[in-house]
Amino acid sequence: MPGVRLALAQTNPVVGAFEENSDVIVDYTRRAAESGADLVMFGEMALSGYPIEDLATRPGFLRHSREMLHRLGARLEEEGLGDIVVVVGFPDGPFEPRKDGTASAPSAIAQNCAGVLHGGELVARQAKFHLPNYSVFDEYRNFIPGDELTVLRLGDVDIAIAVCEDIWRDGGPVSRVSSADAGILVVINASPYERDKDEVRLPLVRKRAVETDTVVAYVNLVGGQDDLVFDGDSVVVDQAGRILARAPQFEEHLLLVDVQAADVTPPTYSEGITRVELPRRHVGRAPIAEDIAILPDDREQIWNALVLGLRDYVEKNRFRSVILGLSGGIDSSVCAAIAADALGPDRVYGVSMPSRYSSDHSRSDADDLAERIGLHYRTEAIADLVTPFEDQLHFEALAAENLQARVRGIILMGLSNAEGHLVLTTGNKTELAVGYSTIYGDSAGGFAPIKDVPKMLVWELARWRNEHAADRGETPPIPDNAIEKPPSAELRPDQTDQDSLPPYEVLDAILDAFIGQRFGPEDIAGLGFDPKLVEDVIKLVDRSEWKRRQGAIGPKISQMAFGRDRRLPITYRHSQ
């Protein structure tokens, strides 16, 4: 069996930044070539970033993408890198619109492609067959499906190419890989992180390797793009499904691996298969060390996803710093710790905004947090700002409670306008679900670091982060008191969350059944919850859809996040 050296370049592209992304591709290609690799592969749309959403409907964007791919090929050749095979994802077009649009709303004009560059030229192009159009994905909206499988004959080995979703479904490319007797299956991906997704993804890759009798090289993007975090975790498995190499999660990496692939055989099957012959490069090769990353604990993975999601939103949008309100409570404390891990404490600004209802501990816990983390910290009492509204407008009850939150929102937005910070809003998934927040108040902000983290998990992550610090001999960032005390919005005297909400362990379980599992009220009650309580919780969720629609984006870590993952009408009347 011929030995082939593969390089999997797990890069972090920025959507639309063709120049910068090309620089990274050239850099990784050089490193792969210098390491003696025969082929280097980049993630899905590594040239343009992913997802490009409706940018795929702009003819100019697509023309630019195609031009930048050709320019990349020429540049690699110029820099003496023309002999290594480069597989890189890019959006291609414009093509004639697919036939299901209208004159005013043309349908897809793009394809989601893997381009193969060699000798300065685009020598092959593989378009994605299966276009995911569920969950956060709108690919059927934006792309025209492909219908040809590309197989590269690289000297003595046949290498088939597939794009992401194409290995998730039977039929199409996967069945042709077997028919083509390929030795290696190269899959380029943009697969966002979800809790426990590795428990689905890795077995799938293994299954495809065994089924198709190929070495499968699976490269994924890494990095945050709006509400998605690509986790990397690129992997190579052999024909028996054994892991040969695995890249770490959540960081850029060049994964090198030597594989033994089946010899080429005379082609026996050719329908729907495009074959392209390329010469193997002749280079001396130093041996390489085994590179198999171990996945960390579930809580550490989530934490890392949240940190990277925030960091990339800040860096890719060129903010210098973030600002957030510190209440001494668990949510803002966890957000501050995430921000400090993402950007360093010097780029994090905390503001304590006590009201007349704020307890002593809320101030002292916020002070303690700020000191532990070492962030910039100031106090702005809100009483003198709130009173004039009360005097002039006589707000009481709910109006008076929301007023306090909105005055805090004004302070943070004003400091953002004056000093250039990105405002973080610190609401968790449980609050967002039931609408337990003040719109334009504590929900004000450009990014919501824990919007997909239910309250119980917020506590769990806080404990984990502190233990993790202690294990490394560092100061735990989150005051124990912020973790242990009963949660309160402190918008009226002696208020606690449990005045108006069920205990969080019950609430989170009901919400997971309703939102995560899509259970109906009867099925949820069947799990042992009070039917009246279930009905009440569902009503709260449905009635706060309008607030969620106006909420900031934040990193998706669950199988069902609020946002484009879950698209529901605001106007919706329950009759059942």
Place this chain on the structure above:
Amino acid sequence: MPGVRLALAQTNPVVGAFEENSDVIVDYTRRAAESGADLVMFGEMALSGYPIEDLATRPGFLRHSREMLHRLGARLEEEGLGDIVVVVGFPDGPFEPRKDGTASAPSAIAQNCAGVLHGGELVARQAKFHLPNYSVFDEYRNFIPGDELTVLRLGDVDIAIAVCEDIWRDGGPVSRVSSADAGILVVINASPYERDKDEVRLPLVRKRAVETDTVVAYVNLVGGQDDLVFDGDSVVVDQAGRILARAPQFEEHLLLVDVQAADVTPPTYSEGITRVELPRRHVGRAPIAEDIAILPDDREQIWNALVLGLRDYVEKNRFRSVILGLSGGIDSSVCAAIAADALGPDRVYGVSMPSRYSSDHSRSDADDLAERIGLHYRTEAIADLVTPFEDQLHFEALAAENLQARVRGIILMGLSNAEGHLVLTTGNKTELAVGYSTIYGDSAGGFAPIKDVPKMLVWELARWRNEHAADRGETPPIPDNAIEKPPSAELRPDQTDQDSLPPYEVLDAILDAFIGQRFGPEDIAGLGFDPKLVEDVIKLVDRSEWKRRQGAIGPKISQMAFGRDRRLPITYRHSQ
């Protein structure tokens, strides 16, 4: 040729309100039966409301829909309406998930169906073949396509059934209608209003009538559902494409028409066609008058769409009243006039919130408007609320300007909390496009009546509305001064919009090319605009995507509205 009396029931369902929608269907069926109709047809998903979005992924919702359809059939029979054929749209399921989802994100489990009720039973079911997944539609996400054409043999006439998109595309149902030699084609629709859409829709219906040699009866929903407004405009055309009947836009209507359809022929073609035989009812029939509505002028259509969009958002979500800030400017004046037309002036609350920079005319124009319309009106000066922030936080420049807008947002939201009004935000499409608004300030609100109306069109609508009032001998609602004066945000002394923006006629033209036509910068410059200005405008649009994501919904009237019509990343770096 046999004569058939058709009834097209143009109803306004509420999403999820199966009981109420069923009541309406029974009511219209009774009226149709009493008028001697052989068949009554309702719009797409008239039973459940449309669009149901991801409610289509809830098994419980779908089970309920199917059950409610059966219950509707039984009820019609009980009420002596079993002999009229009823065609009604409903979501059906749950079926086995389509094969392209994952365990955690199952794909479509529903079909978008027309159900045929007769004699108390569901006697036929036609599932939509072609699932629009462009513009505002996500149907491929949520539905499994159908593959059978249903043809009802009703005594001596064959009636084929299609659902909405199925007549927009060649192939599929349309070609089978010809093969089946049907005499009538019944099409049930949920086709939202867009400016000039009738210029596409009616010719399409005519073309299909001629092509298939059938009488085409096209029934559309009417009413607002979140950001969509269904305009009705149901129509019946004969085999030569001549209009036999046409319902008015934007109101519920029962359209009755007698048609002459081809006799049945022995079936010559049957592949993919399900035939169902039903008896004609035997009833005496009084003659009916011709009912052909004339479409009003373009501006009146738009105005009516905006009025209905707001009214239905308010009524379907059970708000008693709306509140909005009145600045004396054109945008808030037009919004107030729309609100008064939608709800009556007694359900509209206006608040003048002058600052130290407000001109005398802004106050007097707001007073004048309030008096002309007769809405509830109060004044809350903001100086005493703004000053404490300035004193404590030393906000200047942009921070100080935004502060004023945010204090106004707090006032309106507080009054909403205290008194239960829906807050209207009065920004127009041009402002939203370039980000010329204060987030959590003037953008605060649950509904944005003119968010899809560019500034130039706001003026045009204001003039039209005043002329329309004058034509009817009524008081023009909008003060001339609000229309004629140069627009200003009045956030600093002597400010006008044109300090920071190009003239609106130029800006709107560039925005229409970029957003509406999807032109790139070079193409726009090619229309004769300064390339630097075009580049600057595009940058403003792209940079304010984060604000638009957090904006209120409002009625779509253009071919490309902000919101689910135009899905773009926030994080997006320009390299071209």
